Amino acid sequence: MKDYRDKLYELGITATRSGKYFCPRCREERKNKNDKSLSVQYQFDRVLYKCHHCGFEGVVFMDSYNYTKTEPSKVYTKPAPPVERDNKEILYSYFEKRGIPKEIVDFYKVGVNDNKEILLKYYKNGELVNIKYRTNLGDGKKTFRSEKNAEPVPYGMDQIDQRDVLTFVEGEIDVLSLATIGIQSISVPNGASEKNLTWFENNYDWINSFNEYVIMVDNDEAGKKMEATLLERLDKARTKVAKFNQDKDDANTVLVRDKQELANVWANAEYVDIAGFTSFGAKEDDIKAYFNNGYKAGASTGWNNVDRIFTIKKGYLMIVTGYPTRGKSYFCDNLIFNLSKKYGWRHLVCSFENTLENHFARFASFYTGKKFNKFEMSEEELDEALKFFNDKIYRVELNRMWDIDSLIEQLEYAKHRFNIDTFTIDPYNRLANPSTEREDKYIGQMLAKLTMAAKKLDVLIIFIAHPKKPQVGEKVPDMYAISGSSDWYNMADYGIVIHRDRKPDGTLENSVRVIVHKVKDFQLGNPAGGEVNLLFNTRNFLLEDN
Numbered sequence: 001m002k003d004y005r006d007k008l009y010e011l012g013i014t015a016t017r018s019g020k021y022f023c024p025r026c027r028e029e030r031k032n033k034n035d036k037s038l039s040v041q042y043q044f045d046r047v048l049y050k051c052h053h054c055g056f057e058g059v060v061f062m063d064s065y066n067y068t069k070t071e072p073s074k075v076y077t078k079p080a081p082p083v084e085r086d087n088k089e090i091l092y093s094y095f096e097k098r099g100i101p102k103e104i105v106d107f108y109k110v111g112v113n114d115n116k117e118i119l120l121k122y123y124k125n126g127e128l129v130n131i132k133y134r135t136n137l138g139d140g141k142k143t144f145r146s147e148k149n150a151e152p153v154p155y156g157m158d159q160i161d162q163r164d165v166l167t168f169v170e171g172e173i174d175v176l177s178l179a180t181i182g183i184q185s186i187s188v189p190n191g192a193s194e195k196n197l198t199w200f201e202n203n204y205d206w207i208n209s210f211n212e213y214v215i216m217v218d219n220d221e222a223g224k225k226m227e228a229t230l231l232e233r234l235d236k237a238r239t240k241v242a243k244f245n246q247d248k249d250d251a252n253t254v255l256v257r258d259k260q261e262l263a264n265v266w267a268n269a270e271y272v273d274i275a276g277f278t279s280f281g282a283k284e285d286d287i288k289a290y291f292n293n294g295y296k297a298g299a300s301t302g303w304n305n306v307d308r309i310f311t312i313k314k315g316y317l318m319i320v321t322g323y324p325t326r327g328k329s330y331f332c333d334n335l336i337f338n339l340s341k342k343y344g345w346r347h348l349v350c351s352f353e354n355t356l357e358n359h360f361a362r363f364a365s366f367y368t369g370k371k372f373n374k375f376e377m378s379e380e381e382l383d384e385a386l387k388f389f390n391d392k393i394y395r396v397e398l399n400r401m402w403d404i405d406s407l408i409e410q411l412e413y414a415k416h417r418f419n420i421d422t423f424t425i426d427p428y429n430r431l432a433n434p435s436t437e438r439e440d441k442y443i444g445q446m447l448a449k450l451t452m453a454a455k456k457l458d459v460l461i462i463f464i465a466h467p468k469k470p471q472v473g474e475k476v477p478d479m480y481a482i483s484g485s486s487d488w489y490n491m492a493d494y495g496i497v498i499h500r501d502r503k504p505d506g507t508l509e510n511s512v513r514v515i516v517h518k519v520k521d522f523q524l525g526n527p528a529g530g531e532v533n534l535l536f537n538t539r540n541f542l543l544e545d546n
Contacts, residue, residue, distance in 0.1 A: 004047060004060050005060065005205070007060045008047065008060055009399075009400075010171045011024065011039065011058075011060075012024025012025070012048075012400070013049055014406055014410065015409070016041040016205075016208055016407055016409070016412075016413050017040075017042055017208060017209075017339060018040055018041045018042045018237075019039075019040060020039060020040075021036050021038045021039075021040055021409075022035075022036055022037075022038060022405065022406075022434075023037050023038040023051040023053060023054060023056055023057075024038075025051060025054055025056040025120065026053055026056065026329075027188055028434065029432060030053065032278045033434040033435060033436060034435075034518040035053070037051050037052050037053040037054075038050070038051045038052075038056070039051075039052065041391045042163075042209055046059050046060065046061045047059065047060045050367045057230050065306075070336055071402065076129070076149055076150060076210070077147070077148065077149040077150060078127065078128065078129055078150075078151075078152035079128060079129075079130065079131050079147040079150065081128065082095060082111065082113065082119050082121075082131055083084040083110070083113060083114075084112065084113055084119060085112050085113060087110060088105075089216075090112060090116070091105060091110065091111070091112040091118065092105060092352075094118075094136070094238040095110075095176070098173065098177075098255070098256060099177065099180060099252070099255040099256045099259070100173075100177060100180050100255075101180065102217060104174070104176050104179050104180050106124065107159065107179070108120075108121075108156065108159060108175070108176060108179070109121050109123075110176070113133075115135075116135070116136075117133040117134060117135050118133070118134040118136070119131055119132075119133060119137075120132040120133075120134060120155065120172045122150075122153055122154075122155055122189070123158035123159075124151070124153045124157065124158060124203075126158065129150060129151045129153055130146060130147050130150035130151065130152075130153065130189070130317075131146065131147050131150075131171065132144055132145070132146045132155075132189075132417070133145045133146070133205075134172075142270060142298040146189075146531075148189075148422060150280075151202070152189050152196070152198045152199035152202070153189065153199055153202070153203060154168075154186035154188060154189065154199055154200075154203065155172045155175055155186060155187040155188075155189065156172075156175040156179075156184070156185060156187060157185045157186050157203070157206070158468065159179075159184065160184045160186070162212050163209050164210070164211050164212065164230065165209065165210065165211070165213070165214060166185075166186065166207065166210040166212070166213050166214075167183060167184070167185035167186070167213070167214040167215075167216055167266070168185065168186060168188070168213065168214070168215050168216065168217065168230055169185050169186070169187050169216050169250075169251055170187060170188065170217045170218050170222075170223060170226065170250065171187050171250070172187050172250060173251075173252050174187060174216075174250055174251035175187045176252075177251040177252040177255040177262070177317075178216075178251055178256075178262070179267070180255060180259070180473075181255070181259055181262055181266075182262050182389050183266055185216070188226065197229070197233070197419070200233060200340065200417075201417055201418060204393060204417040206418070207234075208235075208413075208417075209463070210238075211238065212238050212239075212240070212314035213234050213235075213238055213239040213240065213354065214239075214240045214241075214266065214269045215227050215230050215231070215234075215239065215240070215241045215242065215269075216241075216242040216244055216251065216265070216266060216269070217230075218248070218249070218250040219243070219244040219246070219247055219248055219249045219250070220247070220248050223250075224433075227241060227449075229479075231272060231397070232419055232458075233416050233417070233419055234416060235412075235416060236271075236272045237271075239271065239272055240269035240271050240272070241269060241270060241271075241272060242265050242266055242268070242269035242499070243265070243268075243269075243270075244265055245261070245265070251401065261368075268522070272544045273494040289318070292459045293436065295523045297311065298310070298311025298312050298523075298525075299311060299312040299313065299339060299342075299345075299526040300312070300338070300342060301335060301338060302334070302335065302337075302338025302339070302341070302342060303338070303532075303534060303543070303544075303545050304544070304545055305532040305533075305534070305545050306514060306532055306534070308530070308532070309514075309519070309525050309526055309529065309530040309532065310494060310516055310519045310524055310526070311524050311525060311533075312335075312339065312460060312524075312526030313460070313521065313524055314421060314422075314454075314459055314460045315454050315455045315458050315459070315460070316454055316460055316461075316493035316494060316520075316521070317447065317450055317451050317454050317461050317463065317491065317492055317493045317494070318460060318461065318462045318463065318493065318494035318496065319463050319465060319479065319482070319488055319489075319494065319495050319496070320332055320462060320463070320464050320491070320496045320497075320498060321463075321464070321465050321466065321477060321479065321481070321482050321488070321496070321497055321498075322464075322466075322467070322477065322497050322498040322499050323467065323470050323474070323499070324466065325498045325508070326498055326499050326508070326512075327349070327499075327500055327512050327536065327543075328426075328427075328464050329353065329354070329426055329464065330362075330512075330536070330543065331374045331496075331498045331512070331534075331543060332424055332426065332462050332464060333359075333362060333363065333366070334366065334541075334542060334543045335462070336349075336393075336422055336424065336462075337363060337366045337367075338420065339421070340388075340389075340392045340393075343421075344391055344392075345392070345422060346391065346393075346394070346418055346419060346420050346421050346422075346441075347392065347393050347394065347420065347421065347422045347423070347424065348394050348395075348396065348410070348411060348414045348420045348422070348423045348424070349393060349395050349396070349423075349424045349426070350395070350396040350402065350407060350410075350423075350425045350426065351395065351424070351426045352398060352423065352426065352427065352430035353426060353427070353430070354426075356395060357396070360385075360389070362541055363385070363389055363393060364377070364381075364385040364386075365377075365539075365541050366538040366540065366541065366542055367383070367384070367388055368381045368382075368385055368386040369538060369540045369542070370539070371539060371540065385480050391418070394414055394418060394420070396410055397533075401432040402431060402432060403431060403432040403433070403434050404431060404446045404449060404450070405449070407431075408449060408450070408453050411423050411453060411457065411459065411461075412453075413455065415457045415459060420457075420459060421460065422459060422460040422461070422462060423457060423459055423460070423461045423462070424461075424462040424463075424464070425461070425462070425463050425464065426464040427464045427465060427466055428463065428464065428465040428466070429465070429466060430450065433474065439484045439485065440486075440487070442485060443484045443485035443487055443488070444485060444487040444491070447463075447487055447488070447491040448491065449493060450463065451493075452534070464496060465482045465488060466482070466483065467481035467482050467483065468481055468483045474502065476497065476513070476515065477499075478497060478517060479492065479497070479517045479518065481496045488509035489518065492518055492520070493518075493519075493520040494516070494518065494519055494520070495516070495517040495518035495519065495529075496514065496516055496517070497513075497514075497516075497517060498512060498513070498514060499513045499515060499517075500512055500513065500536070501513075502514070510535060510536045510537075511533045511534075511536070511546065512514075512534045512535070512536050512543055513532075513533055513536060514529060514531065514532050514533070514534060515529070515531045516529035516531065517529050533546045534546055
C-alpha cells in the first residue's frame with residue numbers, strides 16, 4: 001500500500017524534512033543548477049512544496065493517522081484488553097505521592113489490577129499494542145513484565161498532538177511527570193539499558209516529523225549511554241540535551257522536589273554543540289581518553305595481511321579503482337561483509353551494476369560459503385542469510401537517476417533511522433552530473449561534499465571509480481589514472497587499486513592484488529601504502545588471505 005512518501009517520490013521529491021531542495025522539474029533546464037529553489041514544508045498532516053523558479057507546487061497529505069505507519073517486517077501480537085479494578089483510589093494515591101495528579105493518570109489510561117500491578121498501556125494509531133505491568137516491592141524496588149511478542153513502540157506517542165518538540169525520557173513515570181507540567185514526551189520501551197532500537201527504526205518517520213528534540217534522560221551512567229545512543233540517531237542540528245542539577249536525578253524526583261525546577265531543566269536544554277566550531281573544553285572526555293588510552297585502533301578489514309597495511313575508521317573517504325571485471329565490487333562487498341560479521345556494522349549500498357537479487361545472491365554465498373542455487377544451498381541456509389542481512393545491508397532503490405546531493409540526503413536519512421556505518425557508491429560514472437562546471441572542478445566539489453558527509457555522520461564512504469581506458473599491455477593503474485581529476489588521489493583518505501593479472505590464455509588470475517596507494521591517517525596504517533594478494537574463491541566469491 002502506497003503512503004505519502006511514495007507520492008513524493010513519484011513527484012521526484014526525496015526530502016524527508018522541511019527545507020530547501022533542488023526542483024525535480026526545472027533543475028536540468030536551468031543554467032544555475034546549484035540553486036535549491038524548491039521549498040518543502042512538513043506540517044502536522046501534510047507536506048507542502050513549491051518551486052520559486054518554475055512555480056511547481058502542491059500538497060501531499062499524510063495518512064489519516066497522527067503519524068505515518070511504517071509496517072514492521074515482524075508480525076506482532078496485540079494484547080487483549082486487561083482486567084482492571086474499577087476502583088482506582090489506590091492508584092491515584094500512589095501517583096499523588098509522586099506529584100502526578102489523577103487527570104494525568106486518566107489521560108494516559110494507567111490502570112491497576114487485583115494483583116496491585118500498575119498497568120502502563122502503550123498505544124499506536126489508537127490501538128493497544130503493549131502493556132507493561134509494574135509491581136512495587138517497597139524500598140524503591142520494583143519489577144516489570146510486558147506482553148509477549150508485542151510491537152516495540154515508545155510510551156506516550158499516541159498522546160502527542162503537536163509536531164514542534166519531541167522530548168525523550170527514560171521511563172513511563174517520567175512521561176507522566178513531564179505531562180504534569182504541560183510537556184509532552186515519550187519513553188523508550190525498556191529503559192536506558194535497552195540496546196535494541198527497533199522501536200526507533202519502526203517509527204522513524206513519525207520521529208523525524210518533529211521540528212526539534214530534547215533528550216532528558218536520567219543523570220546516571222545508564223542515562224548517559226542512552227543519551228549517546230539517541231544522539232547517534234537524531235539530527236544534532238535539531239537536538240537539545242537537558243541536564244539535571246543533581247546526580248541520579250530524574251524527571252519524577254525533580255517534580256516531587258520542585259515543579260518549577262523541572263520546568264527550568266527542560267527549558268534550559270542546550271543544543272549539542274554550536275555548528276561550525278567547538279572548544280577543547282567541550283571535548284574534554286575525548287582528550288582524556290586519548291591521553292589515557294592512546295589513539296583508538298581501527299577496525300579490522302577481516303584480512304590479516306590487509307590489516308598490516310591499513311585498518312578501518314568511520315568518518316573517512318575510501319576511493320577504490322581498477323579496470324572493469326578485476327574485482328573492485330567484490331573487494332568492497334567482501335569488506336563490508338567482514339565488518340558486519342565481526343562488528344555488526346550496517347551498510348547503505350548504491351550499486352548501479354547489480355540487481356537486488358544478484359547482489360543478495362553474492363552476499364548469501366559469502367555467508368554460507370556455498371553457491372547460490374537450490375542444489376547446493378538449502379532453504380534453511382537461505383533463511384539464515386536473509387535473517388543476517390535483513391538489518392545489515394540497505395540498498396538505494398535504482399528507480400531514478402541519482403546525483404551526489406540526493407545520495408547524501410539518502411545517507412542522512414539512513415544514518416538517523418538505521419545508524420548506518422558505511423556507504424558504498426558503485427560506480428562514479430553512473431551518477432547524474434547536473435553541474436555546468438568543468439569535470440575536474442565538479443569532481444573536487446563532489447569529493448569535498450562526500451568528505452564532509454563522512455565526518456558529519458561518522459560514516460565510512462566507499463566510492464568506486466573506473467580509471468581511464470587501459471593502454472596496451474594493461475599496465476596496472478594508479479590513483480592518478482582515474483578519469484577526470486587528480487583530486488581522486490588528493491582528497492582520498494584511503495586510496496586503493498584492485499587488480500587481477502591476465503594469464504597467457506587471456507583469463508584472469510584468481511590472485512587479487514590489493515594495492516594501497518594512500519592511507520592519510522598514519523595511526524590507521526602505513527601512509528606509503530603497500531601491496532598484498534588475496535585469493536578469489538570462485539565457489540563463494542570470498543576473498544581470502546593468501
